[in-house]
Structures are given as structure tokens and as C-alpha cells.
Amino acid sequence: MTAPSTAPAPPSRGGRWIQQWDPEDETFWKETGEKVAKRNLFFSVLSEHIGFSIWTLWSVLVLFMGPEYGLTPADKFLLTSMVTLVGAVVRVPYTFAVAIFGGRNWTIISASLLLVPSIAAFVVMKPGTSFATFMVVGLLAGIGGGNFASSMTNINAFFPLRKKGWALGLNAGGGNVGVPVIQLIALAIIGASGGPRVLLGIYIPLIVVAAVLAAQFMDNLENVKNDTGAAKDAARDAHTWIMSFLYVGTFGSFIGYSFAFGQVLTNQFGRTPLEAAYVTFIGPLLGSLIRPVGGWMADKYGGAKITLYNYVGMGVATAVLIAASMEKSLALFTVAFVVLFVLTGIGNGSTYKMIPGIFQTKALAKGLEGEEAAAYGRRLSGASMGLIGAVGALGGVGINLAFRQSFLSYGSGTGAFVAFLAFYGACFVVTWAVYLRRPARQATATAATDTKPQLNYAEV
Template identity: 45%
Template sequence: MARRERGWIRDWEPENPHFWESRGKQIARRNLLWSIAAEHLGFTVWTVWSIVAVKLGAYRFSTDQLFWIVALPNLVGSVLRIPYTFAPARFGGRNWTVVSALLLLVPTGLLSVAVSDPRTPFWAFLVIAATAGLGGGNFASSMANITHFYPQSRQGLALGWNAAGGNIGVSSVQFVVPLVISALGLGAAGLFWIPFILASAAGAWLFMDNLTSATSPFRQQVKVAGAGQTWIMSLLYIGTFGSYIGYSTAFPVLTKTQFPSVAVTSFAFAGPLLGSLVRPIGGRLADRFGGARITAWTFCGMGAALAGVWSGLHLGSFPMFLVAFLVLFGMTGLGNGSTYRMIPAIFVARAVRIAEKSGSPAAVEDAPLRGRREGAAAIGIISAVGALGGFFVNRSFGTSVQATGGAGAALLGFGAFYIVCAGLTWWCYLRTIGSRVLPNFATARV
């Protein structure tokens, strides 16, 4: 049985079937629930400027300036994901969830300051919007923590639900904030979330747990930065999650500039919601068929959807543009789930292979736990680099619109990148012929 001492659980054995069925899964589900609540609010705060930006007409910012405002939180959030990943192993998953939730009070309070005075300069908006990046860091710490609670066979679905619950925060903010602004004014777009933030911090403190088995020295954690698999998966995650968060924050501004007569705030939430809801499906499909196979097909689907988006813009057809973008959001959601399922599988397989080469029975026995710890650390680096895609998507749209008046150049670049990602997935994780450069993981059920 798991022993709980002052918020810390010892003797955690999720791979033990008897332990898991008798007590483990109930504890894991409780931690997953409150992790989702805190992460949901993190995404809400992280992306709140995607809606606020389209309501800043009184400030007369250019399209490129608006894309800068929605891009900076993505940049800051991606950088913060690296220290946030290591925090649960250093301070405990429950403890860090409480701290990271309370930090969200900073950007929500400052948002009301920024919009309270019509004389607020552009540089002040950039600084204040950048603090919303605090919400972006929550994802990395949450995922790195939850991966320790579940057995390998349930990683895809558990991580999928955890991530989906957070991702839905994007659609929540894009659905709720227009209503809040209409009823209470622009300043309430941030203040509205404060009671929910306090409630999630209290719930995490009362009902979550720290795992002693998840603690790991910092030096041991950062070793994964030298693993080639960390950077391959980082690139793939730029293509999936980077696309999801980038399109989520760029879509309202892009639609407003390309289809001015459309009331974008009435349906902007639909795409992020779809992408969030299908993320667990991507994880479940990865559990059954292998994450690499689902990821490769996802990149192909994303490329096809981009062609539909381009056609809608070229023909001036908003219905075609919207439907294609919804398909694109759905593909990013599937890819988010499948790529995250690949990470723990890759690092467990990697740790086992290294241990087997050493010839030490003790090393082979400890390899799965070591692989789980390395995978949790890799999640932070991968999610940080992947989130940079959100910044690049917004800046690509802004630059394309400013230089050419349209988004075609940006879409062409995205399509070329997806082709590269699909090829890389096949080369590293699906082909059956061994590689002298990188080990092949096709037989490891990646």
C-alpha cells in the first residue's frame, strides 16, 4: 500500500497490478483531476490575449503589432517550461502545482491595468502580455508530474486527458471572455479568473500528492538534453503542439484581418475546443497502434488541411476557410496526443537498451524507473521547444500579412515543415532497417 506522510507518498509502484488495482488508480485519478484544473487555468491565462487583442481597436495598433501581443506569451511560456519541468522533481508535484497556480494572479491582475488607460503605450502592452507566459509553463510541470502516477500501458490516455483538460482552457477563454467583456468591460477579462485560480490552488494543496519516487537530482535530469531523441521529439512537437497553440492564438486576429465582416469572437473557441477534445483520442490510438504511426499520418492530414485553408483564402470563401481550419485543429489535437505518448516509451526503451548493453542485472531491473524519470525530464525540454512553434506561427502570419497582404507565404512554409516532420518520424521510428546514426525504435512500440 502507498504510504502518505505530510503530502508525500512513498512506495509508489504503478507497474504492480495488485498495487494499481487496490489503491494506485484511485490516487492517480485524484491527482489527475486537480492537475487538469490547475493546468486548464494556466492555458486560460496564457491565451487570454488572443481575444483581448481583437478588442483593442481604440488603441489603433497595426496588424503586425497585434500579432506581437499574442506572440510574446507563447515565447515566454515556452522558455519557462524548462525550469517548470524540473520543479516537481525538486519541490514535489503537489507543492509546485500550488505555486504555479498562484503565480497566475500576476498576469490576470496586470491585464486590467493595461486596458484601464487608453494612453497605455504599446511597449507596456508587450511587457504585460509577456507575463501571461507564466500560464504556459504550467503544462510542462503538470505533464512531468502526472507521468509518474500511471503505468506505462496507460500513459497515452492519462497524458492525453491531462493535456486535453489544459488545452480546453484555450477554448474556455475564447468563449467566456467575449461575454465577460460585453457585460463587465475589458478590464474584467483578467480579473474574472482570479477566484478560479485561488480555488484550484486550494484544491491542489488539499487533494494532490508528492511522490518520493519522482524526485531526481538536477544533474541527472539535465542529462536528457544530450540525448538525440530529446531534440528529434522537440522538432516533432513544434509541428503538433506548436501548431495547435499558434493557430489557437493567431486565428482570431488572422480572421479579423482577412475577413473583416465576420464576427470572429462568436466562434473562435470552436477550433481550440476540437483540438483539445480529440487529444485523448490521439493518445488512445497511440496506445493501440503506436505513437509514431499516428503522428506520421497526422502530419499528412495537417498538410492536406493547410491546402484547404489556402484555397479558402485565395477564393475569399470564409466557409471553406473555417472548415479547413477546423480540420487542421483536429489534426493538431491527434498529433499532440500521439507525440506525447511516444516520449515515455522512447526513454524507457532507451534506458532498457543501455542497461542491457552494460550486462548488469541490477541496471536492467532499475532501467524502467530510470527511463520514466528521464522521460519526465525530457517532457520539459520537448514541450518548451514545441511551444516555440506558437511564437513562430504568429510571427509568420504577421510578417506574411505585412509583406504580402495575405497569409499564403506563411501557409506554404508550414506545409513544407510538416513534410519534413512526417519524413523524420518515418526515418527514426517506423522504418525497419537499422540506422547507424540513430537507434530504431519501431520494435519498442513507440
């Protein structure tokens, strides 16, 4: 295959629409595509990073909200659950917004929208504000969760299949880092006896900077068309929902624990907000930084294999958490929780690598080749990512609600951890049964036709 006749060199700082884009063409990729793709990746990460920070803003703000705010632990878990819920739901329309507006254009819009929840929180954050008001303003912050879906869909189109694990892992990991970063900034502010409005005052100008830089340096891809048929096809494909289930176990755990970790430490172990803030950022930070490594490992060894073994690790870490919770060992509990965060990060990278690999495998099974197969894979994997990301984020809602019920019923999070352990066991079984088990009849059919098994997902 030869390079396109018109290589999409960086266009003028105007509409910034790239007409031709073929990252699977190695000549095009080396001469032009890689530089443009990495530039878009960098500024996508920046915007998504701030989006994650705003989405998880209330996991930090509740630490500032002492007795004078009049909120119970159950109120706070309910508040963070609803913020997580909105972030999950908006991921679906955010995914398809890329095709409607263009990746660059939607990044500008979605970044600018973050000003709404930030300014609203700045206005209401004071004792005497009603719980209903906090709930409404918290729900606005949920839009920050949508930035992940649009960013992943956009970056998925820029990179070739062989680089997607690394690129999507880096994009998502850089965004996920927004969680510990806002927690670290909150730690510094609490330590300096500052209030929550100081935190918001820092982020409001950063949102403006992210929107301006996206306008200056990002691009739209003309071949990412508005295709509602792709959404319908993705929704009808069983793998979209299987991967959604697996992503609940990885990303649902990451975002759910990010919201809940500080509250568990304060409610179960009696830590002060400052003491909790000293450790709550560590897990999300390591889980975010390790996500590109999970993608890289999936590129090298196969996403399904890494995901399977990762669920074993998550199960072991959760069992240790149950023991530490029952023994009231804060040190063991904290270490096990941090390890669990790291494993969620690896699993996030490996599961998202699996998505384009699965649809590329299906394209080959249909007899498609070359760019036709790549286009099929990009079309369905891009559409499915929004659905998978949305359902996965709903896992965070479930985790916070499980903690809320566990504390109401037992006064600790132990009951919730038992439920999580059972779920990770189910994820292990599904991963093995769907993507790694090789039925005898498939082996027989392969031997009879003497062809490579097109629907072998072990390497995705």
C-alpha cells in the first residue's frame, strides 16, 4: 500500500480538518501520521485530565464538609454515587459527539462546559447550603466523566491497531491521573487550612487553558463520520456488552474506589480528613500511571490473557482487604487497597486494548482485508467504546451504593468487599470462557480447513 497522495500535514490554525487519514499505512504513519497523532494525544490527555478532576471533585469536597454542613456519611456516599452516575450516562452522547462535531471541536466544547459545575460549586460551598442544592450542583460535575468517552473515541481513530493499546492506555491513564492530582491539591489546601473555594479557584482558569490549547493544536478527522448505524451495530454485538461487564470490574472499581477510599478511612478507621487525604491519592495515582503499562502488556502478550490474570490479582487483594477490615488493621488495609488500585489500572489498559482487537478479528473473519478491515474495526470499536465506558463507570455507582448499604447495615465496608470479591470471580470466568477457552470443535474445524482460526480472541 502506498502513502496517500495528500499527506495531512498540520493544517492552518483555522478549521483544522484532516481530509485523509490512514494510520495502518506504515509509510504514511512514519512520515506524517505519528507526529500528528501524538500531538492530538497530548492535548486530548490534558483536557481529559481536567475533566476527570472535575468529575471526582466531590470525592474531595466531602472531606472539607465537617459537622457544620449537617451531612451524614450515608448522605455523602449518596452524593458521590449520583455524581458517578451522571458521569457514566453522559459518556454515551459524548462518544457520538466526536463524529458530529469533530474531535478537536468537541474537545473545546467539552472542556469549556466544565466551567459550569466548577463555578456552581464555588458559589454553594458553604455551611447552611441544603443537601438538595449540593446534590444538584454535584450532578453538574458528572459531565466531567463524559470527557473520557469522547477522548478515547477520538484518539482511537488516530492510531494504528498495533499502537492502540499503548495510545489508549496513555490517553486514559493521563486522564485518570486527574483523580489523584485533585486529591493532592486538596491535601495541600487542607494542610494549609484553606477552604474548598481555593481548590475551585485553581481549576477554573485551568479549564480555560485546556480549551484554548485544544483550539490551537488539535485536529478533526474528516473520515470519522456521523454514523448512527455504527452505534446500533455496536449495541447489537454481544461483545460490546461482555466487554462492558469486564470494564465494570476494572474501571468501575477504579472510579468507585477513588470516590469512596477517603470516606472509608474516615468512617471505618476514624481518620481525620487531613489524615485520609495523606493516603487517598496514592492508589488513584499509581492506578492511573500503570494504565499505559497495562495497555503495553496487552499489546505484547494479548489483552485477554493480561485481563484474566489481573482478575486473579484483584480477587486476592480483595480477600486481603476483607481480612484487614475484620481485623481492623489500618496498615494492611491501606496497602491492600493501594495494590487493588494498581491492578484496576492494569486491567483498564488491557480491557480497552481488547476492544479494537476483537472487532478487527471479526472483520478478518468476515473476509475483509487491509484498509477495509481496519475501517470496520475502527467503526465498531469507536462506537462501542462509549457504551463500554458508560456501563463500566456505572460500576462506580454500584461500589458507592454498596459501601453506603454496608455501613448502614454493618458499620463497616466488609460486606461490600465480599460482594466485590464475588464479582471479580465472575469476571474471571467470563474472560476465560469467552476469550481464552478453545472448544474442541473449533480446533477440529481449524484443522479441517487448514486455516488460521479467525475467531480466536486469545491474542486480542
